[in-house]
Amino acid sequence: MNSTVSVKQAGLQRLLVNGLGPVATISIAQLFGTALWFSANSTAGDLMRIWHASAADIGWLTNAVQLGFILGTLGISLSGGADRFRASGIFVCSAIAGALFNVCFAWLSTGLISGAVFRFCVGVCLAGIYPMGMKLIVSWAPHRTGQALAQLVAMLTLGTALPHAMRVLGAGLPWQMVITASSLLALLGAWLIGALGDGPHTRAKPRSTTESGAESAPSPSVLGAFRIRSFRAATLGYFGHMWELYTFWTAVPLLVARTSLASDFPGIGVSGLSFCVIGIGALGSLIGGAMSRHIGSAKVAVGALGISGLCAVVFALGWRDLPTSALVVLMIVWGASVVADSPQFSALAAQACPPELVGSALAIQNSIGFAITVVSIAATTALFERIGLDAMWLLTPGPVLGLVGFTLTSRRAGATSR
Numbered sequence: 389m390n391s392t393v394s395v396k397q398a399g400l401q402r403l404l405v406n407g408l409g410p411v412a413t414i415s416i417a418q419l420f421g422t423a424l425w426f427s428a429n430s431t432a433g434d435l436m437r438i439w440h441a442s443a444a445d446i447g448w449l450t451n452a453v454q455l456g457f458i459l460g461t462l463g464i465s466l467s468g469g470a471d472r473f474r475a476s477g478i479f480v481c482s483a484i485a486g487a488l489f490n491v492c493f494a495w496l497s498t499g500l501i502s503g504a505v506f507r508f509c510v511g512v513c514l515a516g517i518y519p520m521g522m523k524l525i526v527s528w529a530p531h532r533t534g535q536a537l538a539q540l541v542a543m544l545t546l547g548t549a550l551p552h553a554m555r556v557l558g559a560g561l562p563w564q565m566v567i568t569a570s571s572l573l574a575l576l577g578a579w580l581i582g583a584l585g586d587g588p589h590t591r592a593k594p595r596s597t598t599e600s601g602a603e604s605a606p607s608p609s610v611l612g613a614f615r616i617r618s619f620r621a622a623t624l625g626y627f628g629h630m631w632e633l634y635t636f637w638t639a640v641p642l643l644v645a646r647t648s649l650a651s652d653f654p655g656i657g658v659s660g661l662s663f664c665v666i667g668i669g670a671l672g673s674l675i676g677g678a679m680s681r682h683i684g685s686a687k688v689a690v691g692a693l694g695i696s697g698l699c700a701v702v703f704a705l706g707w708r709d710l711p712t713s714a715l716v717v718l719m720i721v722w723g724a725s726v727v728a729d730s731p732q733f734s735a736l737a738a739q740a741c742p743p744e745l746v747g748s749a750l751a752i753q754n755s756i757g758f759a760i761t762v763v764s765i766a767a768t769t770a771l772f773e774r775i776g777l778d779a780m781w782l783l784t785p786g787p788v789l790g791l792v793g794f795t796l797t798s799r800r801a802g803a804t805s806r
Contacts, residue, residue, distance in 0.1 A: 401665040409530070410524075410528040410584060410587060410739050411525060411528060411529050411536045411539055411540075412539070413580055413581075413584050414521055414524050414525055414528065414540060414581070414584065415539045415540050415542070415543040416543060416577070416580060416662060417479070417483075417521070417545040417576075417577035417578075417580040417584075418517070418518070418521040418540050418544055418547065418556055418577070419544070419546050419547045419550070419573075419577070419689045420483075420547065420573040420574055420577030421430075421479070421482075421483045421486070421514075421517040421518075421547065421573075421577040421578070422514070422517065422543070422544045422547030422578075423547045423551060423570040423573045423574060424486045424487065424490050424510050424513070424514060424517075424571070424574050425453060425510075425514060425547065425548055425549045425740060426450070426548045426549075426551055426637065426638075427490060427551045427566070427567050427570040428446075428449050428450070428453075428493065428503070428507060428567070428707035428754060431551075431566055431567065432446045432562035432688055433658070434563040435449070435503075435563070436513050437504075439499055439500055439698075441500060442773060443642055443769055443772055443773060444769045444770050444772070444773050445500055446496065446638075446769070447765050447766060447769030447770070448500070448504060448766070448769075449500070449503060449504060449507055449770075450507075450606060450609055450634070450638050450765055451762050451765050452503075452504040452505075452507040452508040452511065453507045453508070453510055453514070454509035454511060454634065454683065454758050454759075454761050454762045454765065455508055455511060455737055455762060456507070456508040456509060456510065456511020456514070456515070456703070457511040457512070457514050457515050457518075457754070457755075457758050458511075458513040458755050458758045458759045458762070459511075459512060459515075460511065460512040460513070460514070460515025460516065461515040461519060461751040461752065461754045461755035461758070462751075462752065462755040463515070463644075463748075464478070464515060464516065464519075464740050464748070464751050465610050465748040465749070465751035465752035465755060466610065466748075466752070467517075468610070468748060470519065470520070470523065470747035470750075470751045471562075471744060471745065471746070471747040471748050474585075475520040475523045475524050475527065475586055475747060476520075476524065476581050476582065476584065476585045476586050477520075478516045478520045478583055479516060479517055479520045479521065479524070479578070480578045480582045481516065482513045482514070482515070482516025482520070483513070483516075483517055483574045483575065483577050483578035483581070484574075484575065484578050485509075485513045486509075486510050486513030486514060486517065486571075486574055487533070487571035487572070487574040487575050487578075488571070488610075489506050489509040489510045489513060489732075490506070490510050490567060490568075490570060490571045490574070491567070491571045492506045492509075492567055493506035493507055493510065493567060494563075494564040494565075494567035494571075495568075515751070515754075515755075517577075517586055517755050518544065518754065519747065519750045519751040520747070521540055521544075522537060522540060522613055522734060522738070522750050523746055523747040523750060524581070524584075524586065524587060525540050526589070526738055527585075527587030527588070527589045528587030528588075528589070529587075529756055530589045532681070533735040533738055533739060534677060534680035534681070534684075534685040534688070534696075534731065534732055535617055535675070535677040535680055535681055536677075537734050537735050538673045538676055538677020538678075538680065538728075538731040538732070539673075539674065539677060539734045540731065541673045541727060541730050541731040541734075542669075542670035542671070542673040542674050542677075543670070544633060545666065545667065545669035545670040545673060546667055546670045547552060548637055548666055549662070549663045549666035549670075550570070550573075551567075551570055551665035552641075552659045552660070552662045552663035552665075552666065553660075553663045554566045554569050554660045555659040556657065556660045556663065562714065566663050569703075578782050581635045598723055610745055610748035610749055610752055612745075613740075613741040613742075613745055613749040613750075613752075614738050615726065616741060617798075617800055618736070618739075618740040618798070619737050619740035619741050619749065620797055621736075621793070621794050621797035622689075622733050622734075622736035622737040622740060622794070623733075623737055623753050623756075623786045623797040623799055624790065624794050624797055625689055625733050625736075625790045625791070625793060625794030626730070626734065626737065626753060626757055626790070627695075627756065627757055627786075627789075627790060627793070628693065628786045628787055628788070628789045628790015628791065628793060628794075629693055629729050629730060629733060629757075629762055629786065629787070629790050630692035630757035630758065630760050630761050630764075630785075630786070631760050631761070631764045631785065631786025631789075632696060632697070632700065632726060632764070632783045632786040632787055633723065633726055633727060633730065633761070633781060633785070633792070634758075634764070634765060635761065635764040635765045635768045635782075636665055636700075636722070636726050636783060637768075638765050638768075638769065639768065639772070639780070640662045640665050640666055640723075641658050641659070641662045641678050642772060643703075643707075643719070643777065643780075644658050644662055644665070645658050646776060646777055647707055647715060647777070648712045648715065648750075649661055649712065649715060649716065649719070652712045656764045664720075665719045665720065665722075665723040666723060667723075668723040668724045669694055669723050669724055669726060669727035669728070671724060672692070672723070672724030672725055672726075672728040673727055673728050673730070673731055674725060675724075675728065675730035676688045676692055676729070676731070676732060677732075680732055680735070685732035685733075685736050686732070686736060686798070688729070688731075688732045688792070689726070689729040689732035689733050689736065690791060690794065690795070691729075692725045692726075692728035692729035692732070693725075693787050693790055693791055693794075694719065694728045694791060695725040695759030696722060696725040696726040696729070696787055697784060697786070697787025697788060697791070698728075699718060699722035699725065700722070700780060700781075700783040700784045700787070702718060703718060703722065703777075703780055704777075704778065704780045704781045704783075704784070707777050707780075713790040714791040731777075732748060733794075734753070737749060737750065737753055738750060760786075764782070764783070764786070767782055768780075768782045768783065
């Protein structure tokens with residue numbers, strides 16, 4: 389019986405590798421798995437009405453996911469679990485559990501507190517989806533990491549935007565059905581990764597033994613990756629990018645609703661426009677990935693981070709006076725550039741650290757990066773309640789500090805290597 393199952397799984401794996409291709413399969417699974425991430429935000433209007441919640445309360449629902457993700461990634465990185473266990477197995481179990489907690493949020497939540505608990509659990513599960521998806525990409529396509537990770541992040545971006553599209557398509561449905569649909573997609577993503585498995589370039593973390601022959605703790609430690617200047621440079625750039633990215637994604641429906649965009653495009657609505665602004669980031673990631681093959685990941689990352697930071701400044705300065713056409717262009721450029729640097733910073737980090745630490749290093753980079761998003765989201769949504777769209781000024785320090793940290797540390801790394 390087991391041999392029959394193994395033969396069927398091997399045949400399905402060959403079909404995925406030779407048909408879709410491993411990178412496309414992982415990317416699609418990531419799209420479906422990360423639909424869990426912002427599923428609650430797509431129903432923000434319903435939740436604010438039913439639970440009498442404010443914009444800041446919706447921000448805390450998002451932060452509950454971020455906090456769960458932080459603790460989850462911290463756990464699998466510091467424990468070494470991200471490199472000790474099969475990435476595909478972690479992905480599958482996490483996607484199934486995340487789908488379950490997401491359904492519980494939809495049908496068992498009675499208010500913000502219970503809702504935040506379920507969203508926190510979804511965040512913990514996402515820690516086994518996003519970084520493990522990146523590790524799977526490295527294990528299948530180690531020689532074109534920048535472009536391959538760009539495809540993965542493009543799917544993450546579409547996964548983030550997808551609940552907004554489902555809200556438009558299911559406008560007449562209860563909000564719980566929209567949430568449940570994202571759980572079904574996560575289960576489909578788990579099935580795809582379960583069929584594909586780990587790549588041929590997977591490197592297990594080495595284990596040392598004691599004199600008695602018993603296994604000791606894994607070595608080297610993931611924290612040692614931060615002593616590598618090129619890894620530290622990529623991570624500092626990534627941290628600056630993270631200050632802006634998820635707060636922008638959280639704020640997009642609020643930005644659309646409070647500017648002339650919602651009134652000038654009534655046929656599309658807030659959810660439809662939010663899907664377009666967030667979803668265009670997928671195209672930005674793909675373009676950045678293609679460019680990285682020619683000019684390198686570093687230049688793409690710096691360029692995208694600079695453009696998104698400039699967009700934040702222009703929006704904060706001109707949202708009152710810009711005509712609708714200019715505002716549309718600005719939001720599209722901002723949505724495309726705000727995420728295009730993410731896969732390139734991750735690619736630079738993966739290339740800088742030892743292969744046996746890739747999973748743990750990317751997980752701890754994610755953990756700290758998402759801890760930054762909690763502060764950014766909480767501060768910006770709270771300020772939004774007081775001063776409205778001028779709160780977007782809070783996004784600008786991220787790109788500035790990220791560019792400074794990446795540039796200065798990269799130069800020192802280059803000087804040391806010479």
